[in-house]
Amino acid sequence: MKIKNINKDVPNLDPKFFWEYDFDKMDWDEAYKMVIGRIIERGSQQEADELVRFYGYERVIKALRDEIYFLPNYGIDSAIEFFPELKKEEMYCYLNRLGKPYDWL
Template identity: 65%
Template structure:
């Protein structure tokens, strides 16, 4: 099945500026999509993320599968999902004592 035939989430293409939107494989790219929307989206995009992927899959990705998010992305994740703490997120645990070289 081509991606154009598949069910796709309702996100504005601006969130995926470096990709050809119509060619995104939403299942294969789920970690990138979750990371991007949590970092740059608002509540309505996060609601669509949960609707499309399911709450458990989003939380699991944030906790265990996304290996890097900037501080603002981690803060957004805990804002959108208050039951989630940064200490539960691999991306925080993995880098909490490692300062960014650009700061």
């Protein structure tokens, strides 16, 4: 069942993505990197589109390209699928681990 939020200050995302947080008390602006990373990792194109609606295209792309320190390989693949203009070679989360072991996934 899709959750429909009336409040424009809250993104229209299912609380299941944020199981460890009090959804009703989240500071969506302060937590934008966590929210964007979580949805890119676990969400669908529909949720990615909601990120763009709520945060704006530029902020989402900037977070994915320059500010999010870690995404697993499948998260990077999802980011590129949702936003084809992104290149993994430009994403901080990819560049940050070049030359570092990453075999636990």
